Amino acid sequence: MNSQLPIKQTFTKESLKKQFRLSEFLAEKIISSVAFLSIAIIFLIFFFVFKESLPLFSFGNDAKAKTEIQTTTGDKPESYGTITEDLKPESYGSETTEELKPESYGTETTEELKPESYGSEPVSNDDLKPEAYGDTPKEDLSVASSDETMDAVSENVDGADRTWDTFLSTEWIPVSDNPRFGLMALLIGTLKVTIISMLIAGPLAILAAVYTSCFASNRRKEIIKPIIEMLAAFPSVVIGFFAMMVLATFFQDVFGYDSRLNAFIGGVAMALAAIPIVYTISEDALSAVPKTYSEASLALGASKSQTAFLVTLPAATPGIFAALLLGVGRVFGETMIALMATGNAALVSVNPFESVRTFAATIGSEMAETVFGETHYSVLFFIGSLLFIFSFALNAIAEFYVKGRLIKKFQGK
């Protein structure tokens, strides 16, 4: 009879014994391994990118210098829309045959025959494969003169040290007898585009977010929000194309500057890409501000806009700050739009209507043409590492320093 009754709960040592719950245990393990895996992947990517740039850090290493291969070049970015050729050497193992295969495409071509190896190493062979590019705005491809090729041969032997010296220069001429890797020029270009686009995207996106969350009727909000969010799914190549074909012409008519594609156009186009991100996250941050705050403000006789800008917006500062950061991240790493709309000339100036070349665009356009193991190749990976480090640093600064200060400023200690 007793056995049929439900077991009475008693507090014995037995009934309180620790139990092993398999499903919980597994879930926990799986979740944590997935989490760590994703963290590990991020670090692995960084490590890989950084590893490829390691040769840059082997100062005074002769072997390195010797493998450097001179390539054809031009110094100055030139016209767009014309066909130029780039002659690319590629080295294969230790084969000693050389072939010269100049081939010309299109109508206007310049050809160059590549001289072989330098220094004492008889190893490298150059396979010359001129490639023609259509009307891609590309600067590193340009007309080269064959006499230049010869002089530079001797200059390039001290490798990594010299490469580092050129980092601070303002010239980005990676493919030359005397290559210069002026990261400064690229950094300034990147910053210029980023600043321009955030100056446009930041206010627009935040004001749009304030409008939808504080002013618009529910129905309008339900229409506007998804539409702006849809913009986020736009392929950047489409935005780049739009900027190149439409915006460039339009703004050239308005401002009348010389180079059609420039930092400003790039900035505007990237703003188009950044707005949806900044908007969405700002809007979420604003909507997450408790209604009681705005009610309190309205009950004190504040107008709608006073409430929005003096109460709701400050209360959402951390979220909006995060939104801006993500926007900066997006613009910083944006490659396709930069390639298509910035003009891609590594010019250093304060004029927003000059062409610039960004880090990401540099990697995007040059990686396919560089030679594995060459300095140029390493430099490109080094730039990749820089992009990584920048975004890490940006987030770290934001998380630990700026955010705390902002919160203090707007919300009291």
Next chain:
Amino acid sequence: MKDIKIQVNDLSLYYGEKKALKEISMQIPANKVTALIGPSGCGKSTFLRCINRMNDLIPSVSITGEMLVEGVDIYDKNVDVVNIRKKIGMVFQKSNPFPKSIYENVAYGPRINGLKDKGQLDEIVETSLRQAAIWDELKDRLDDSALGLSGGQQQRLCIARTLAVSPDIILMDEPASALDPISTSKIEELVHELKEQYTIIIVTHNMQQAARTSDHTAFFYMGELIEMGKTNDIFTKPEKKQTEDYITGRFG
């Protein structure tokens, strides 16, 4: 009842189709405390929010009837809602200080009214906090975040914030419902002192509180005003049976 501050004529309020207030008519005297009592869901908060038009914020609300404050219908098309709310302050059931410093919370109201002078602001902040009986507790930490205060302190800070814009009428929706007896009695004392200068309307579920603090009491039931009169009369010899049942706790 001379000196009528608010005259309500046949006020009805709908949430969409649902009629939440049914033809309310009443008079609220100036410089007195009026308590609104009634079971949960009977429309006390709804009615209170009508007085400073906070219900405008809810899209589905529609209102008929008149709400005359000093003879002016506040639902008239030409009346600016912002100006009404400057005159009619509100303290909410759940304390809701801004996520700003204590000082900024109190200075907010004067600031939005265009007051910039630091000295004057300091003065207003101090007098408001003093009036709300919280100055001594907070005077050394005015720059701290208001969110770090205790619930009772937050509620009194909210009262100070309301006083800082020197309204005419103060609406309080269960201001002490989440507070301990000590904070509650502080707020009750405060209400008592404030009625010299302000007309106060207070919603409460606490019969003793209504009896202690108010001069007049209105009993709501199912969106209707059942009875209104001097607090003493309502609590000792109510005219309606429902009122008596509710007050004595024999409701249902």
